[in-house]
Amino acid sequence: MKLFIANGHLIDPAAQENTGMSVLIEDGKVSAWLRPNETQPEGCEVFDATGLLVAPGFIDLHVHLREPGQEHKETIASGCAAAVAGGWTSVCPMPNTNPVNDNAAITRYMIEQAEHAGSANVFPIGAITKSSDGAELAEMGEMKAAGAVAVSDDGRPVPNAGIMRRAMQYAKDFGLPVIDHCEDKSLSAGGVMHEGRVSLLLGLKGMPALAEDIDAVRDIILAQDTGAHVHIAHVSTKGAVEAVRRAKNEGINVTCEVTPHHFTLTDKYVEGYDTNYKMAPPLRSEEHVDAIIEGIKDGTIDAIATDHAPHHHDEKALEFDRAPMGITGLETAVGLAFNELVHKGIISLERLVEMCSANPARIFSLEGRGTLRPGSIADITVIDPELKWAYSNAESRSRSRNSPFDGWEFTGRAVATFVSGRLVFKA
Amino acid sequence: MDKPFRRRDLLGIRDLTAAEIKGILDTSENFLEVNVREIKKVPTLRGKTVINLFFENSTRTRTSFELAAKRLSADAVNISVASSSLSKGETLVDTALNLDAMNPDCIVVRHGSAGVPYQLAKVSKAAIINAGDGSNEHPTQALLDAMTIREHKKQFEGLEVAIVGDILHSRVARSNIHLLTKLGARVRVAGPGTLVPPDFIHLVGADEGRSTQLIVCEHIEEAIRGADVVMILRIQRERQDAAYFPTLREYSIHYGLTNERLDLAKKDAIVLHPGPMNRGIEIASEVADSSRSLILDQVKYGVAVRMAVLYLVTGGSASA
Numbered sequence: 001m002k003l004f005i006a007n008g009h010l011i012d013p014a015a016q017e018n019t020g021m022s023v024l025i026e027d028g029k030v031s032a033w034l035r036p037n038e039t040q041p042e043g044c045e046v047f048d049a050t051g052l053l054v055a056p057g058f059i060d061l062h063v064h065l066r067e068p069g070q071e072h073k074e075t076i077a078s079g080c081a082a083a084v085a086g087g088w089t090s091v092c093p094m095p096n097t098n099p100v101n102d103n104a105a106i107t108r109y110m111i112e113q114a115e116h117a118g119s120a121n122v123f124p125i126g127a128i129t130k131s132s133d134g135a136e137l138a139e140m141g142e143m144k145a146a147g148a149v150a151v152s153d154d155g156r157p158v159p160n161a162g163i164m165r166r167a168m169q170y171a172k173d174f175g176l177p178v179i180d181h182c183e184d185k186s187l188s189a190g191g192v193m194h195e196g197r198v199s200l201l202l203g204l205k206g207m208p209a210l211a212e213d214i215d216a217v218r219d220i221i222l223a224q225d226t227g228a229h230v231h232i233a234h235v236s237t238k239g240a241v242e243a244v245r246r247a248k249n250e251g252i253n254v255t256c257e258v259t260p261h262h263f264t265l266t267d268k269y270v271e272g273y274d275t276n277y278k279m280a281p282p283l284r285s286e287e288h289v290d291a292i293i294e295g296i297k298d299g300t301i302d303a304i305a306t307d308h309a310p311h312h313h314d315e316k317a318l319e320f321d322r323a324p325m326g327i328t329g330l331e332t333a334v335g336l337a338f339n340e341l342v343h344k345g346i347i348s349l350e351r352l353v354e355m356c357s358a359n360p361a362r363i364f365s366l367e368g369r370g371t372l373r374p375g376s377i378a379d380i381t382v383i384d385p386e387l388k389w390a391y392s393n394a395e396s397r398s399r400s401r402n403s404p405f406d407g408w409e410f411t412g413r414a415v416a417t418f419v420s421g422r423l424v425f426k427a
Numbered sequence: 428m429d430k431p432f433r434r435r436d437l438l439g440i441r442d443l444t445a446a447e448i449k450g451i452l453d454t455s456e457n458f459l460e461v462n463v464r465e466i467k468k469v470p471t472l473r474g475k476t477v478i479n480l481f482f483e484n485s486t487r488t489r490t491s492f493e494l495a496a497k498r499l500s501a502d503a504v505n506i507s508v509a510s511s512s513l514s515k516g517e518t519l520v521d522t523a524l525n526l527d528a529m530n531p532d533c534i535v536v537r538h539g540s541a542g543v544p545y546q547l548a549k550v551s552k553a554a555i556i557n558a559g560d561g562s563n564e565h566p567t568q569a570l571l572d573a574m575t576i577r578e579h580k581k582q583f584e585g586l587e588v589a590i591v592g593d594i595l596h597s598r599v600a601r602s603n604i605h606l607l608t609k610l611g612a613r614v615r616v617a618g619p620g621t622l623v624p625p626d627f628i629h630l631v632g633a634d635e636g637r638s639t640q641l642i643v644c645e646h647i648e649e650a651i652r653g654a655d656v657v658m659i660l661r662i663q664r665e666r667q668d669a670a671y672f673p674t675l676r677e678y679s680i681h682y683g684l685t686n687e688r689l690d691l692a693k694k695d696a697i698v699l700h701p702g703p704m705n706r707g708i709e710i711a712s713e714v715a716d717s718s719r720s721l722i723l724d725q726v727k728y729g730v731a732v733r734m735a736v737l738y739l740v741t742g743g744s745a746s747a
Contacts, residue, residue: 197630200626317519
């Protein structure tokens with residue numbers, strides 16, 4: 001079967017292409033690029049992309065799909081539906097399922113469920129330690145063979161530097177990046193928001209920025225020692241951004257991601273005690289957000305990831321300090337990136353695509369993705385950068401509704417998503 | 428009686444203007460007299476329903492609110508945490524909606540979590556009064572403290588107030604800092620470094636021109652020296668287990684209010700404590716029982732303040 005995505009503006013940073021170009025797809029792969037004056041091939045299904053951007057499929061390095069174990073919050077199918085509606089062709093679910101994805105059987109199960117759902121690609125992240133208890137290494141080699149693309153104990157950072165060092169040494173053997181949720185729990189324990197003026201004002205226990213800084217610095221030092229690739233998840237502090245910047249300058253194998261809420265919101269949003277503003281890492285103060293923006297601008301921050309964390313309504317309808325941390329994010333990320341980064345002139349469209357597609361593919365070594373070079377897999381995100389739209393929790397494809405962006409208006413969204421050349425979402 | 432306070436809820440002092448605070452204090456004065464009548468009851472809130480929803484134990488505050496409601500002729504219902512549906516797994520919002528379905532006029536809520544009154548106010552049709560929420564605010568305590576201070580010092584402008592103890596976790600301290608600085612007093616806070624974060628200096632807004640009215644002191648003596656009012660906070664004994672300070676003994680030696688320390692204050696300085704006291708720990712018995720201590724006055728004014736607040740938020744008639 002042939003598909004012809006016609007007359008779009010192709011942005012493919014990995015191929016250094018940013019021009020008007022049509023894309024021909026055959027059997028799920030990109031077979032050719034055609035210039036506007038070239039004749040359209042015969043026998044193709046045509047998708048008219050006039051006025052639209054055509055980008056390699058967006059890859060979300062950090063999501064929580066809750067299956068197995070918490071299907072009342074999200075299933076792999078509902079999470080993937082939300083993903084493609086947000087423009088993500090691939091998602092990488094964290095292992096904090098129940099049971100924890102710490103073995104090949106669960107990794108395979110997750111991939112099979114995704115294949116059954118038939119929308120986004122799912123590349124599971126395995127646990128670093130068994131049950132993410134921080135004690136014994138999980139079977140990384142087996143999980144890699146089953147399809148895991150990285151390891152992490154996200155949400156439960158490995159507290160023991162010795163275990164983390166061994167995890168890095170071992171993960172390196174299999175070419176698996178070690179993703180660190182940087183949080184020294186001895187400093188942040190009991191905290192429910194960023195520690196600072198607002199937490200003092202609200203009487204809520206704070207999580208100091210240095211809890212993130214210390215862990216980031218520790219794991220960068222361990223990465224330097226082991227030569228492993230450490231990927232810092234959801235970086236949110238000025239200190240962590242500086243640590244990553246310094247490490248990159250020194251040639252240490254470190255990458256990092258940022259979430260849209262951390263470059264959009266400050267801790268002031270917590271003032272109404274709305275639990276949809278409660279997340280880990282917490283929303284930080286303005287100086288940290290400014291540092292994040294600077295890190296996005298200068299390339300210190302490699303990728304945008306959503307940390308999509310669905311929670312059931314009744315869990316969020318609790319007291320602020322009892323409610324779980326996390327917000328949904330798959331359907332609002334691109335809109336927020338346009339509003340806060342592209343339209344404000346912080347980054348170019350090309351850099352946006354790089355952060356959402358080329359870099360994530362590189363970081364997790366996803367062969368054939370993150371580019372639309374002929375021969376690559378035809379995962380494609382089609383974007384209307386000027387489309388004005390409003391996000392509504394009620395219309396979300398996720399099973400959960402815990403987004404603080406309900407009712408927010410955006411300019412720019414993914415209007416069509418193709419996975420292996422198959423249209424899986426159209427706005 | 429003109430209404431100086433037209434808000435639906437009393438969630439905290441932080442949001443109030445100086446005029447609103449003065450208005451509540453003035454209204455409280457009017458209710459003081461009711462509490463010393465032979466028949467301590469007025470028909471002001473007849474037919475109104477007040478629910479005291481207490482998720483934390485508090486004999487003093489709950490009794491004070493209950494008496495205040497009853498003296499205004501409202502029907503007061505007490506719900507304690509042991510019988511709350513929250514313990515059965517119901518959400519806070521569901522609890523609020525269920526109570527709301529019974530059409531109370533006012534819900535007085537005390538909760539161990541900061542922000543609960545704000546969350547309830549968003550979903551409830553009833554007026555919400557914050558009777559203490561976690562480490563956030565305890566507005567009626569600050570109002571009764573202010574009433575006590577005003578009775579003895581007549582004005583707030585230029586007054587030096589020392590607040591000593593666990594500032595970090597104290598809702599009483601937060602509400603008092605907002606209130607006293609809004610009314611023109613200067614507040615100095617002191618206590619162990621673990622419980623008095625230097626960032627506290629930013630608690631009151633520079634944008635409101637009050638940034639010089641709050642001082643974080645390194646030593647308790649610095650806070651007390653020359654003070655007109657010394658407010659001692661209760662040490663919650665569980666803080667000791669959380670390693671904020673080593674022992675109660677050491678706390679009492681270094682941070683307890685003794686006669687010697689109180690001598691640093693002005694000769695006519697008054698001593699306040701929100702109670703219940705840990706005698707011999709944060710306050711020496713001889714200070715607590717001295718003529719400078721107004722701890723029982725605070726309790727007395729508490730009922731009047733709560734009558735005023737109930738009256739103002741529930742829209743009672745002007746026949747007090």
